[in-house]
Amino acid sequence: MRNAAALLLAAIVFVLVQVAARGLAAPSSQASASAPTVDQILDKYVQAIGGREAVEKVTTRVMKGAIELPPTGDAGSIVPGTVEIDMKVPNKRMSIINVPGSGTDQRGFNGTAGWYVDPDEGPKDLSGADLEAIKTDAQFYREIKLKELYPKMAVEGKASVAGREAYVIGATLPDGGVEKFYFDAQNGLLVRDDLPVEIPDEGKTTQQSLFEDYKDVDGVKLPFTVRRLRPDGDSILKFxxxxxxxxxxxxxxEKPAARK
Incomplete structure (x- = not known):
């Protein structure tokens, strides 16, 4: 149960493989002289998803769909599970993932503290990297606050994502690592994110997320498919x-009451 729960957590935390292993071009080492600035790329992104005014009209969001996980151990193929994510301004989030035969992963952030439900021991507090990850994911207006959340950003060049040209922005994290955002050069949408992570038995590596199937929801474009690529197993969220x-x-x- 614990192994299954850990896999579920890895799949949902918007908290991979090496670029070459996936056949995606690595970003060029330097931005060209004609490349747009960070502000220009981010402004185009905000406009592409509907504009600041449309984004700020939304104060809650409920997302429901399916999650596909890789087989683990001798379990064979895993039946696709269900996922629900509830969010509320300014920074509240709760997610539940259920995979038949593997268990349920439930975790949340109330704006101050993070928690999860241990399958054996009940509700517990989140800490360390898990807490920081859910804090970031809980930022409701993250799309229009990237400069605020990542004060140190720089254009690193271009890369090819799914056969389309994208501008790459590197954002320095508090620990000195660099998260990379890939924005489609034509339509401005965020199409990929490379996040440094540390995985048990794998060490430090990169989690790659691909954002696909953007659709308009009340004037705001959102990706209905998110692919997570990691050395310990890929996953697909389809809302x-x-x-x-x-x-x-x-x-x-809020954290559920302790079990009696």
Missing amino acids: AEIRNNVPIDDAKF
Whole structure:
């Protein structure tokens, strides 16, 4: 159960493989003289997803869909599971992933503290890297706050993502690592994210996320498919339903009561 829960966590935390192993071109070492600035790329991204005004009209979001995970150990193929993510301004988040035969992963952030439900021991507090990851994921207006969340950003050049040209922005993290954002050079949308992570038994590596199938939801474009590529197994999130401005009680983001 613990191994299954760990895999579920790895799949959902918006917290891979080496670029060459996936056949994707690495970004050039230097931005060309004609490359747009960080501000220009980010401004185009905000406009591409609908504009700041449209984004800020949304105060809650409920996302439901399916998650596909790789087989683990001698379990064979895993039946696709279900996923629900609830979010609320300014920084509240709760997610539940259920995979038949493998268990349920539930975790949340109430704006101050993060928590998860241990399958054996019940609700526990999140800490360390897991807490920092959910804090970042809980930022409701993250798309329009990238410069605020990542004060040190630089254009690193271009790369090819799924056969399309993308501008690469490197963002320095608090620990000195660099997260890389790939924005489609034509339409401005975020199409890929490379995040430094540390995986048990793997050490430090990179989690690659690919954002696909953007659709308009109340004037805001959102990716309905997210592929996570990691050495310990890839996963695919496919959202069937995304609803904005749905009433959500704040109690949903609080840590459940301890088991008796």
